[in-house]
Every structure is written in C-alpha cells, then in structure tokens.
Amino acid sequence: xxxxxxxxxxxxxxxxxxxxxxxxxxxxxxxxxxxxxxxxxxxxxxxxxxxxxxxxxxxxxxxxxxxxxxxxxxxxxxxxxxxxxxxxxxxxxxxxxxxxxxxxxxxxxxxxxxxxxxxxxxxxxxxxxxxxxxxxxxxxxxxxxxxxxxxxxxxxxxxxxxxxxxxxxxxxxxxxxxxxxxxxxxxxxxxxxxxxxxxxxxxxxxxxxxxxxxxxxxxxxxxxxxxxxxxxxxxxxxxxxxxxxxxxxxxxxxxxxxxxxxxxxxxxxxxxxxxxxxxxxxxxxxxxxxxxxxxxxxxxxxxxxxxxxxxxxxxxxxxxxxxxxxxxxxxxxxxxxxxxxxxxxxxxxxxxxxxxxxxxxxxxxxxxxxxxxxxxxxxxxxxxxxxxxxxxxxxxxxxxxxxxxxxx
Amino acid sequence: xxxxxxxxxxxxxxxxxxxxxxxxxxxxxxxxxxxxxxxxxxxxxxxxxxxxxxxxxxxxxxxxxxxxxxxxxxxxxxxxxxxxxxxxxxxxxxxxxxxxxxxxxxxxxxxxxxxxxxxxxxxxxxxxxxxxxxxxxxxxxxxxxxxxxxxxxxxxxxxxxxxxxxxxxxxxxxxxxxxxxxxxxxxxxxxxxxxxxxxxxxxxxxxxxxxxxxxxxxxxxxxxxxxxxxxxxxxxxxxxxxxxxxxxxxxxxxxxxxxxxxxxxxxxxxxxxxxxxxxxxxxxxxxxxxxxxxxxxxxxxxxxxxxxxxxxxxxxxxxxxxxxxxxxxxxxxxxxxxxxxxxxxxxxxxxxxxxxxxxxxxxxxxxxxxxxxxxxxxxxxxxxxxxxxxxxxxxxxxxxxxxxxxxx
Numbered sequence: 001x002x003x004x005x006x007x008x009x010x011x012x013x014x015x016x017x018x019x020x021x022x023x024x025x026x027x028x029x030x031x032x033x034x035x036x037x038x039x040x041x042x043x044x045x046x047x048x049x050x051x052x053x054x055x056x057x058x059x060x061x062x063x064x065x066x067x068x069x070x071x072x073x074x075x076x077x078x079x080x081x082x083x084x085x086x087x088x089x090x091x092x093x094x095x096x097x098x099x100x101x102x103x104x105x106x107x108x109x110x111x112x113x114x115x116x117x118x119x120x121x122x123x124x125x126x127x128x129x130x131x132x133x134x135x136x137x138x139x140x141x142x143x144x145x146x147x148x149x150x151x152x153x154x155x156x157x158x159x160x161x162x163x164x165x166x167x168x169x170x171x172x173x174x175x176x177x178x179x180x181x182x183x184x185x186x187x188x189x190x191x192x193x194x195x196x197x198x199x200x201x202x203x204x205x206x207x208x209x210x211x212x213x214x215x216x217x218x219x220x221x222x223x224x225x226x227x228x229x230x231x232x233x234x235x236x237x238x239x240x241x242x243x244x245x246x247x248x249x250x251x252x253x254x255x256x257x258x259x260x261x262x263x264x265x266x267x268x269x270x271x272x273x274x275x276x277x278x279x280x281x282x283x284x285x286x287x288x289x290x291x292x293x294x295x296x297x298x299x300x301x302x303x304x305x306x307x308x309x310x311x312x313x314x315x316x317x318x319x320x321x322x323x324x325x326x327x328x329x330x331x332x333x334x335x336x337x338x339x340x341x342x343x344x345x346x347x348x349x350x351x352x353x354x355x356x357x358x359x360x361x362x363x364x365x366x367x368x369x370x371x372x373x374x375x376x377x378x379x380x381x382x383x384x385x386x387x388x389x390x391x392x393x394x395x396x397x398x399x400x401x402x403x404x405x406x407x408x
Numbered sequence: 409x410x411x412x413x414x415x416x417x418x419x420x421x422x423x424x425x426x427x428x429x430x431x432x433x434x435x436x437x438x439x440x441x442x443x444x445x446x447x448x449x450x451x452x453x454x455x456x457x458x459x460x461x462x463x464x465x466x467x468x469x470x471x472x473x474x475x476x477x478x479x480x481x482x483x484x485x486x487x488x489x490x491x492x493x494x495x496x497x498x499x500x501x502x503x504x505x506x507x508x509x510x511x512x513x514x515x516x517x518x519x520x521x522x523x524x525x526x527x528x529x530x531x532x533x534x535x536x537x538x539x540x541x542x543x544x545x546x547x548x549x550x551x552x553x554x555x556x557x558x559x560x561x562x563x564x565x566x567x568x569x570x571x572x573x574x575x576x577x578x579x580x581x582x583x584x585x586x587x588x589x590x591x592x593x594x595x596x597x598x599x600x601x602x603x604x605x606x607x608x609x610x611x612x613x614x615x616x617x618x619x620x621x622x623x624x625x626x627x628x629x630x631x632x633x634x635x636x637x638x639x640x641x642x643x644x645x646x647x648x649x650x651x652x653x654x655x656x657x658x659x660x661x662x663x664x665x666x667x668x669x670x671x672x673x674x675x676x677x678x679x680x681x682x683x684x685x686x687x688x689x690x691x692x693x694x695x696x697x698x699x700x701x702x703x704x705x706x707x708x709x710x711x712x713x714x715x716x717x718x719x720x721x722x723x724x725x726x727x728x729x730x731x732x733x734x735x736x737x738x739x740x741x742x743x744x745x746x747x748x749x750x751x752x753x754x755x756x757x758x759x760x761x762x763x764x765x766x767x768x769x770x771x772x773x774x775x776x777x778x779x780x781x782x783x784x785x786x787x788x789x790x791x792x793x794x795x796x797x798x799x800x801x802x803x804x805x806x807x808x809x810x811x812x813x814x815x816x
Contacts, residue, residue: 016464050484056424057488058495065494068502069487072480076458079477080465086473087466094476098506099551143507 003125003166004029007039007135007157011173012230013077014044021231023084025171026130030090035125037164039135039157040081042073047136063108067137067146071097074134074153082132092130095120097137098145102156104138110149112213113138113159121164133160151211158214162221170210175229176237177202177209179402180255185393187403191253192235195242198253201345201379205256215239242347251348251355252400257389258343261291262314263336263371265306266321270328271297276305282320288313291341292372292383302330306372308341308383339371340389343381344396355400356380362395411533411574412437415447415543415565419581420638421485422452429639431492433579434538438498443533445572447543447565448489450481455544471516475545475555479505482542482561490540499537503528505545506553510564512546518557520621521546521567529572541568559619566622570629578618583637584645585610585617587810588663593801595811599661600643603650606661609753609787613664623647650755659756659763660808665797666751669699670722671744671779673714674729678736679705684713690728696721700749700780700791710738714780716749716791747779748794752804753787763808764788770803 013019030036050069054061078094085092100120104111124131135153140146148155161168182188196219203212209227218225228236269275283290288309295305309317325331349355356375363370373382384392397403421427438444458477462469486502493500508528512519532539543561548554556563569576590596604627611620626633636644677683691698696717703713717725733739757763764783771778781790792800805811
C-alpha cells in the first residue's frame with residue numbers, strides 16, 4: 001500500500017474549524033487506501049506568539065530554552081488533530097520529535113535533520129492508523145529538544161518521505177507555484193511542473209511557498225513534491241526532476257521581486273583589492289550578508305563600490321563606514337533605500353541566450369535605469385528604482401509569458 | 409550543600425510579571441547557598457484553556473492525545489522561567505517529564521509517579537545550575553506522555569524531594585493551612601504545624617491548598633512540606649510528623665464545609681440487607697460515590713435509607729430509582745439539594761472524647777437539625793441544612809478555638 005506524507009502549514013490548522021476540515025481531507029485520502037503520515041506546523045501564528053512571550057522574559061532568550069518553548073506549538077496541533085480524527089471514528093496517533101527520535105544536528109533554532117527512526121511510524125501505519133508527526137522539531141544526540149528553523153516543517157515532511165519512500169504533498173494557502181506572486185502580476189500563471197533547481201532558485205530569492213532547504217533535500221533524494229491548496233481541489237504544482245519538466249520548458253519559469261534591500265554606494269576608496277576585502281571582511285564579521293556588488297574606478301584613480309544589504313543591517317554597516325572615514329577622511333557614501341531587486345529564473349536561459357539582452361532592451365526602451373546586475377546560468381537579477389517595480393513586473397510578465405493565456 | 413525543592417503553582421506564574429517575581433524569589437534562595445530544584449505548574453488557567461481546545465475538537469478527547477496536549481502547559485512555563493533566570497544572570501536549565509524519565513504508571517490523566525531518574529538533576533545542580541522541572545507530567549514505560557491528574561505538580565515536588573533527600577516547599581496563593589477557609593470564618597487561625605494525617609483528612613474533605621495524594625506520599629517517606637505564599641514573607645505551615653506537632657495539639661485542627669452534595673432519601677425499601685446492597689451495587693456500577701449513609705426501619709417493617717452523593721450524579725441515581733420503582737411501586741424518594749456537609753478534624757479527638765458530644769449540644773442549643781452524622785477516630789462529619797452553614801461555621805469556630813486570638 002502506498003505511503004503518502006502530507007504536510008499542512010500553520011494557516012491550514014489556524015482554528016479548530018480548519019483543523020476539522022483538514023481532518024476531513026485526510027480521511028478522504030485515507031479512504032483511497034493510502035497509508036498516511038501527516039506533518040503539521042503549529043496553529044496559525046502560535047510560533048510567533050511563543051517568541052513574543054520569550055522576548056517578554058528575555059532580550060536574547062536562551063536558545064536551548066527557546067527551542068523547548070517552541071516545540072509546544074506543534075505538540076498542541078498534532079494532539080488536537082489526532083483527537084479530531086479519533087472523534088470522527090478513525091485511528092490516529094501523534095508523535096513529537098523526541099518520541100520519534102527525529103535526530104538533528106547543528107544549532108538550536110536552525111538544526112538539520114540527520115536521521116529519523118521510522119520503526120514506530122511503520123508499525124502504526126501497519127495497524128491501519130493515521131500517523132501524525134510534529135514538524136519543525138527534532139532532538140540532538142544528547143536528547144536536547146531543537147527546532148529546524150522557519151519553514152522547517154517542509155523539511156520534516158520531505159525527510160519523512162525520503163525515509164519512508166513515500167509521496168510527499170505540501171498543503172498550504174496557495175494552490176501551487178506561480179511564475180510570479182499573483183498579487184503583483186495579475187494573471188500570473190500557475191506551473192504544473194517545476195524542476196527542483198528552478199524551485200531552489202526561486203525559493204532562495206524569496207518566493208514564499210516552499211522552504212528552499214526542503215527542496216534541496218527533495219532534489220538530493222529525487223522525491224517529487226506536490227504543492228497544493230489545503231482547502232481547494234484545484235491542481236497544484238509538482239516539483240520534480242528536470243528531465244520530467246523539460247518538455248514544457250520555457251525560457252523563464254518564474255520571477256521574484258525583493259523590496260527588503262537597500263543599496264549603499266561608497267565613494268573614493270583607495271583603489272586596491274585590499275581596501276575592498278577590508279570593507280567586506282568587516283561587514284562579514286558583523287554577520288551582514290552582502291548580495292550584489294559592483295565597483296568602478298574613478299578618474300582620479302580611486303574606487304567607488306556599490307552593494308546591496310538587507311534593510312535591517314543598515315545601522316551595522318553605517319558604523320563600519322564611519323570608522324573607515326575616521327581613518328580616511330576622503331571616503332564618503334550614499335544610501336538608496338528605494339530599490340527593488342528583480343530576478344528571473346529558468347533553465348531555458350542556458351539554451352536561449354537572448355534573455356539577458358531582452359531584459360536590457362526592455363529596460364532601455366522604457367527608460368528604466370538598471371542600477372546593478374548579476375547573472376548566472378539560470379537566473380538574472382537586476383536592481384531598479386522601487387518606483388518602477390510594477391512596471392517592470394508587467395513588462396517581464398508580458399515578454400516572457402508568465403501570464404496564463406486565459407487572463408493575460 | 410542542602411537541596412531544596414520548591415514548587416510554584418499556576419497562579420504564581422500566571423503572567424510574565426509574576427514569573428519574573430518568582431525568578432527573583434528563587435535567586436534570593438539560591439544566594440543562601442542552596443541547591444535548588446524548581447517544580448512548576450502551567451501558567452495561570454492554561455491547562456483549562458487546553459482542555460477547552462480539546463473539547464472543541466472532541467466530546468470525549470482521546471486520553472493519550474489529551475495528555476500529549478496537556479504536557480505543553482508546563483513545558484511553556486519551565487522554559488520561560490529558565491530564560492528569565494538566565495536573563496538575570498544565573499545558570500538555569502529546564503527539563504520536562506520525558507527528558508528526566510519521570511516514570512509513571514496507571515492511567516492517562518491520573519498516572520502515579522513510580523520512579524524518577526535524578527542523575528541529570530544532580531549533575532546540573534553540581535554544576536551550580538538551578539534545575540527547573542515540569543510538574544504534573546511523566547512518561548509510561550512505553551514512552552507515552554502522561555499526566556498525574558489535578559494537583560499533580562504537588563506530587564511531582566514531593567516525589568523529587570523524596571528522591572533527592574531534599575526539603576520541600578510548596579508556594580501558592582495562600583500563606584499556609586488555616587483551621588477553616590478564612591473567607592468563611594472571619595479570623596480563622598493559620599496553623600504553624602499540622603500532622604500529615606490531619607492534612608490528609610482535611611485535603612480529602614476538600615480543603616484546596618494541598619493535593620491529598622502528595623501529602624500521603626510525603627507522609628510515607630517522612631518528608632516535611634512547608635506551605636507558604638509565593639508573594640509574601642509571612643510564615644507558612646509545616647506539614648510534618650505527628651510527634652513534632654503534638655506539643656501544640658488542640659482538640660480540632662481544622663474544619664471544612666462541603667456544599668457539593670445532595671441528600672437522597674428512599675422510602676419503603678423491603679427491609680432486607682439484600683435490598684440495600686442491591687441499591688448501592690447499582691449505584692456503584694455507575695461510578696457514583698456514595699458518601700454518608702443512614703438507614704432506619706419504619707413502623708410497617710419496611711426500610712428508609714438516606715445517603716449523600718455529588719450533585720453531578722443526580723441524574724444517574726434518579727434513573728436507577730425509577731427502574732427500582734418499576735419493579736416495586738411502593739418505593740418512593742425525596743431529594744434535598746440544600747445541604748451542607750460539615751467536618752471537623754483533629755487527632756486531639758482521640759484523647760478528648762467530648763468533641764462529638766459538644767457538637768451535638770451546640771447544634772441542639774441552636775435548633776440546627778443534624779440530618780446525618782458519621783464519625784471516625786479523628787473526624788466528625790455531619791449534615792445540616794445549607795441555610796445554617798455560616799451559623800455552624802461561627803459556632804464551631806468559637807467553640808473549638810479555630811480563630812486566632814488577635815482577631816477572634
């Protein structure tokens with residue numbers, strides 16, 4: 001009998017009413033003669049509420065204790081779902097990370113699953129029970145409770161599917177993977193298939209549907225992931241091998257826009273590779289991630305360098321720059337907070353080398369300044385003024401057929 | 409270095425503000441050079457809120473899953489307290505029932521602690537850490553999470569004190585054991601000492617301060633329990649061996665009044681022991697506890713029997729009586745819902761045989777009808793009309809010196 005791992009996100013079980021609807025959906029699948037393993041997140045925003053509680057007690061909550069606190073969110077949702085299924089007349093049993101010995105390694109709040117003992121799961125599945133597993137959590141070798149970091153429940157589900165040689169279905173509040181956030185691109189097209197690699201790029205760039213670590217894991221073990229809406233029967237998206245997707249491949253499968261960054265341009269750095277490494281080492285030591293970088297020599301043989309960082313890190317970087325200026329008064333800088341980082345992703349770019357050229361042309365034709373640009377084999381990312389965000393989304397959406405024909 | 413087990417009830421940690429005050433109280437004790445093990449209940453009414461959630465999902469929540477749900481209450485409070493202590497600059501570490509292998513036996517929701525592996529606790533105490541333990545929970549031999557029943561955190565604390573050969577302090581929202589609920593008897597006296605046996609009787613009769621199973625456990629292992637108020641430095645009550653209490657012994661140490669019962673009188677039962685056993689067997693089979701029973705023969709050689717049951721069981725007993733009447737039309741009954749069960753407890757009664765006589769006299773002098781009465785070596789319980797409750801409390805309070813001299 002086929003085993004199916006289904007994961008339901010927090011918004012799918014935010015209320016008792018929704019929890020009951022999820023139970024009904026599970027029962028429907030169970031009646032199709034499947035062995036079911038259900039992975040749950042914490043109800044609604046309860047993880048955030050637990051973090052709020054912790055922050056009321058401590059400015060920097062102890063990480064071991066924070067994990068012990070956070071694991072309660074999933075413990076509550078799994079036991080309630082088990083009760084709901086039992087109430088409806090089905091056998092169900094819940095397990096938390098420590099009961100299943102979901103072994104993790106690494107650090108609190110960002111642990112990685114290293115192994116799962118599935119014997120309890122298969123034993124209960126063989127007894128005809130629906131098995132419910134707490135997502136997002138595991139235990140370290142020393143028995144300490146830990147969590148896998150945001151989006152960790154996706155990883156729990158994929159890891160279970162790998163170990164159980166099962167299908168993996170992720171249910172959430174959107175009905176699949178879109179070429180672009182439909183709230184930003186009217187008529188954005190839903191993809192029937194997407195390759196692991198493209199999904200990883202999109203997720204890494206900020207597409208919210210799937211946690212990218214879970215896609216990397218699925219890709220490693222070639223476990224297809226079906227992503228669909230919890231409360232709808234509309235067809236979702238299958239994330240799978242590139243070969244299976246290729247037949248319908250287009251140049252670009254998706255687009256993301258990130259508004260969380262700012263651009264900093266530093267003027268008059270001494271023109272040596274040392275001054276650059278000096279700057280970025282200092283930034284790195286503050287745990288600030290620098291995304292795009294571009295540099296140019298000035299006429300007086302100094303160097304200007306422009307880079308983007310997350311808005312939240314602005315103060316840290318300013319402190320570094322102020323110290324640099326104390327050593328070298330000629331250094332100066334400019335901050336641009338109104339930027340949007342646009343990315344397009346697709347394996348088709350490899351064989352269709354015109355994509356970058358087309359992007360440049362579209363921007364030029366419409367007088368949109370490209371402030372920085374980086375490219376890789378499968379993606380192009382460029383920075384524009386955020387005022388032009390919507391215009392660029394529409395231009396790219398039209399040009400690269402990101403809209404479904406019905407609406408577009 | 410002396411080990412002290414302190415237990416704080418749910419109302420003592422109901423808010424983050426109170427949690428911080430509890431942390432300060434713990435730190436003060438820690439600075440007195442004590443090794444501290446802190447047992448916590450769930451914050452405020454969170455256990456009730458979890459039960460409400462469960463009842464929204466299921467009319468009769470699965471008991472295994474209900475326990476899995478309920479354990480989250482203490483997991484939240486212990487991790488937050490650990491964070492609070494760490495924030496204040498002290499080393500602290502929290503453990504739940506399964507991390508400590510608090511082994512329990514029996515049934516879900518009413519398990520009994522059978523053993524605790526204290527090696528992790530002593531190891532952490534030796535490192536100078538304050539150890540925080542989830543009360544109310546344990547695990548069965550098969551690893552299933554379980555809870556100890558209401559008031560179970562008291563039992564957790566006493567069991568830990570037994571295993572660690574430690575002092576046991578129970579902190580709550582009242583500042584000790586009183587001769588009578590001070591809301592009912594103005595000027596009720598706080599006891600400096602009470603014997604285990606008297607405390608067990610009082611707790612069993614409904615005095616709310618201590619869970620009676622935990623007192624039985626303490627009595628078995630001769631662990632003294634100090635009961636005091638969390639947010640006050642007033643002297644509390646020490647529950648200890650009778651020999652240590654005897655010197656200040658009075659005839660009666662305490663009084664309770666129970667308003668949860670009703671009295672049922674059945675008329676015209678056939679006068680045979682069989683008809684009585686038949687009735688009470690049927691009642692027992694419905695899990696209804698019968699408390700007081702009195703019977704008398706009538707002039708026509710039938711039997712009337714009067715007994716008290718908990719209000720909640722009224723419908724069950726009525727059904728039984730209706731069936732009996734179908735077999736024997738002469739049977740009839742009367743229900744009295746306005747009764748109060750008054751008890752006085754004290755070892756002094758053994759040597760002071762006048763107590764029962766004094767009670768009868770007081771009731772007679774004041775025209776208060778005694779509807780039923782039972783006595784044992786150490787207690788007298790009698791039933792009165794609930795209208796007279798306050799009058800009886802005052803009469804007994806005066807007569808047996810239950811009021812402190814300052815106020816009385």
